[in-house]
Amino acid sequence: MALFDRYLAGQLLVYFGFFSLVLVAVYWVNRAISLFDSLIAGGSSVITFLEFTALALPNVIYAVLPVSALVATLYGINRLSSDSEMVVAQTTGLSPWRLARPVLAFGLVVALMVSVLGHVLVPLSRTALAERGAELSRDVTARFLKEGEFLHPGRGVTVYVREITPQGELLGLFLQDRRNAAMRTSYTAERAILVRVDGTTRLVMFDGMAQTLQVEDRSLVTTTFQDFAYDLAGLAGGDDGARRRDPREMPTPALLRADAETQAVTRKDVAKLRSEGNVRFSEALFALGLPLLALGFLMLGGYSRFGLWRQILGAVVAAILLKMLANVTETAARDDAALWWTVYIPAILTLALGFALVWRDTRGPHLIRPRGDGAPA
Structure with a gap:
């Protein structure tokens, strides 16, 4: 069964790469239009525009990777089911827990990517973007x-x-x-x-x-x-000393410490700094749980000629509700430093719901299945 694990994980990674490219392109074009207008209208060159868009890409990728993981899992499992490959795998005795193993491996890869982006690349790119913007704003002569x-x-x-x-x-x-x-x-x-x-x-x-x-x-x-x-000092953005840094530019250890120096540099309180640091970990956990959540929903119910649209809809709605809950907990953590732990609740719920659905799938397709097979309506 190790061959099937590699096959399924490989298929999910291929779909993940495709959907990531599509979503990043859509997101990037939407942001690039406004960035192009503001830079070109200010007299900047096309090279400067390309430099700014390149520096903004890590943040765009960081935002779309969890969505791409969910869409890739839904599409990949649904395609395997429609091509009867999943049916063949299950008839050979492959249990839901064995099916979950390559999906979890795929989720770990996505979580690792999100972690690298959130802890390293996004802070570095934001710092470079802010410094380049300050340099450009001071370059009044060029404009x-x-x-x-x-x-x-x-x-x-x-x-x-x-x-x-x-x-x-x-x-x-x-x-x-x-x-x-x-x-x-x-x-x-x-x-x-x-x-x-x-x-x-x-x-x-x-x-x-x-x-x-x-x-x-x-x-x-x-x-x-x-x-x-x-x-032109005010127009140029001023040369009035040190620049106030955005918390998203700071390294994670500095955010978690939230000492007086970090607060002075960012001009943010302890609650906002620690919430930003913990959100980076929770985003990786959330990205890990989404593929498992999608698998759990797709394995509910038996075969239906109408496909798995109900299960797909359920997975999408659940992911949206969990993301909304994440926004609520992040807001609460930014207002109260004692509530930093709440940012992990949506990610833990996502993992728990995914494992619960896979466990439910081991008991057979009794929750959702077509009518006419003797099941109660």
Whole structure:
């Protein structure tokens, strides 16, 4: 029977790879559209867009792997059943517990992948993504040096440059600042240059005019100037010291310790840090239990010419309810540090339900089976 174990586990891994690629592609395209709009509109290149999407991929894969494991198991077992391969295996004396062995091996592989992603790759990619984003936001010069286009280097800021000389001088500059809700200021200048002063970027404009509109009373104040320095520190994301790190960037041991240093770096309390660390373990357990849950549901009932759609529906509904419960327990753990253990409840329930269904299958197909065979309606 070891040959059948390798065959079934291999089939599940093939289907798992296929569905993972499909789901990652769908998820990635959905996120890439908004990312493309924000980066390209800000004057970034296509290379930068590809770099950001590559750094976001580990987080996307981490989100879809448990779903892919569930879908692969449902599809694989259903296909083996429709091709009568499962019937042949069962007639040779293969018990539900023996069928569960390759499924559990497949679940362990998926759980290992989720663990590597959750504990290593996702934190590293999030850190690289955040640092690259901060670097890009500070690179104001690159976002200004694009002539003939209206650019939006920051929220509420619009910039237009008619021409850029080989020396980097900006000719025919228009800049509108709408970040202050009480007033809007528009700057026009014959020429301007970008300079770095004390670690901050400043736009020095020459021979221009500033028009400030007070939104409340609609009054307009116009000022002409020979030279004027516009501070871009706030627009560039600031150079105001250490960046606040997201808890999802932190290594798991630091999250579980939740010491004063980690709290200072992330500006999060103990409950949020420890819940994030424990969620990484619970996600792996949840991914381990989903294939077994799917097998347990698919083995309920006897043969039916209508297929296994009822069992598949039951497995999908159960997985959705368990995931909803996981969201509830994660929220509770983030609010109260003493409830960190609750994040493991959905994963343990998934494993327990899977084992219970497999045990129920050893007692014969009495729960769900077609009518007309003497069973009560």
